[in-house]
Amino acid sequence: MSSDFPMSPPPTGGPSSSTGKRKRSVDKSPKPSSRTKKSRPSRVRQPRKPKRPSDWHMSRDDVPKEAEKLKVALELHLRVLWNLPDQNAVPPKVTNQDKASFDGRFSSEKQVKTTVTTSLDQNSGSIHDAQVKVEQLLASLPEGSLISNNIKRIAKPFLLLLFRAVASLGLRRWAPDVLSADPESLYNLLHEHIALTTFERVSSAYGYAHTGLILSCIHDFPLMRKLYRNFVFAYMHKIAKSEEKSARINVLKAQGFNKRVVSLALENEAHSDDELGDVNNDTVYFIKEKEGRSTKIKNFFRMVPIDWFDPTYWNTYLTVRERANYIQDGIYVALPMEEFCDSWGACVAWKNLPAKEFMATYGDNVLKQYNIPTKEEMEQLEEWDNKDESDESELSGGDDDGTDDTEGGLE
Incomplete structure (x- = not known):
């Protein structure tokens, strides 16, 4: 029976066989294939499609009944960590200084x-900064607030534990990057694990007994993570984003722009998914490409990023019906041609012109780029609408003779 391993050749200096001839050793090792095996190209990982804040949202029905008090306690816990004792308090923007001590420390969620x-096990002693943070939190609590009253009911040693955890990990403050919309970044995962680990410890020691939570729920990590991300990346993201948009509107008002431009910025469909980012340690806006965006609007709103229709998109991709819907309340132009929108200085000439003068000087030239539905097209749309209503009436109504054959009409 042959061996599974290749045989070793005999020593070259040993005696020959009885025939006096040296036998050549037989190499039974597998012969290399004549066909060269092509190495597989390394698989390029496609970037994950970013999720929207609504993806993290949990409706009332999504929260198990036994976890309702848990949700209240966790959100209170997060407000303490965040130092947001008021219902309308806005989470702080994350700066490069916040991330400076974090960069390069972690390579995986497991390590985090x-x-x-x-860190929590090794730093049970007092950390001076934590004591200061607790005093600042308690001093900032507004009177008569339900959130404030619930925070006051948390024992001081538990509050110290929270801020010690943050300080012991070298963070300047607990500040998840809610505007990044990326809970899976290592920076955000660190904040998540700080929050959930400290919450479990405080809850296990009955620190949130006054909320009435069911302790068995705190060990359900998938549920805890859902509740956490619902509050941080859906609810608080909405508040932070709203504050950011308000700041943009205030910039326009402070610069003295007319109502047409401010209305353009306020339009619900006008705001893009632009976001804050870092370039060379400076905080900047990344203006994302978006279908239908006019470069004129993009350039003008590099100071106040929004979207609007590019003429080619309007003329090519929108149906006559869609165009008619957009202009049903009237046709007006907010901005002049692109060359007049690329700096604040260029805007001075037109930003406060009366509507009629603006249209005569700038607006009419802009409108020439857009195919506005004609009178004939509008009449045809109205005719189709009337016909559709008539057809629906025939399908849902009585017979052609006008009699009613429903049960209520029978005697």
Whole structure:
């Protein structure tokens, strides 16, 4: 029976066989294939499609009944960590300084989780900064607020534990990057594990007993993560984004722009998914490409990023019906041609012109780029609408003779 391993050749200096001839050793090792095996190209990982804040939202029906008090307690816990004791308090923007001590420290979520747990175990002693943070939090609590009253019911040692956890991990403050809309970044995962680990410890020690939570729920990690991301990346993201948009509107008003331009910025469909980012340690806006965006609008709103229709998109991709819907309340132009929108200085000439003068000087030239539905097209749309209503009436109504054959009409 042959061996599964290749045989070793005999020693070259040993005696020959009885025939006096040296036998050549037989190499039974597998022969290399004549066909060269092509190496597989390394698979390029496609970037994940970013999720929207609504993807993290949990409706009332999504929260199990036994976890309703847990949700209240966790959100209170997060407000303490965040130092947001008021219902309308806005989470702070994350700066490069916030991330400076974090960069390069972690390479995986597992490392993040282990570090948080170990740090809490090893830093049970007092950290001076934590004491200061607790005093600042308690001093900032508004009177008569339900959130404030619930925070006051948390024992001081538990409050110290929260801020010690943050300080022991080298963070300047607990500040998840809600505007990044990326809970899976290591920076955000660190904040998540700090929050959930400290919440579990405080809850286990009955620190949130006054909320009436069911303790068995705190060990359900998938549920805890859903509740956490619902509050941080859906609810608080909405508040932060709203504050950001308000700031843009205030910039336009402070610069003295007319109502047409401010209305353009306020339009619900006008705001893009632009976001804050870092370039060379400076905080900047990334203006994302978006279908239908006019470059004129994009350039003008590099100071106030929004979207609007590019003439080619309007003329090519929108149906006559869609165009008619957009102009049903009237046709007006907010901005002049692109060359008049690329700097604040260029805007001075037109930003406060009366509507009629603006249209005569700038607006009419802009309108020439857009195919506005004609009178004949509008009449045809109206005719189709009337016909559709008539057809529906025939399908849902009585017979052609006008009699009613429903049960209510029978005697």
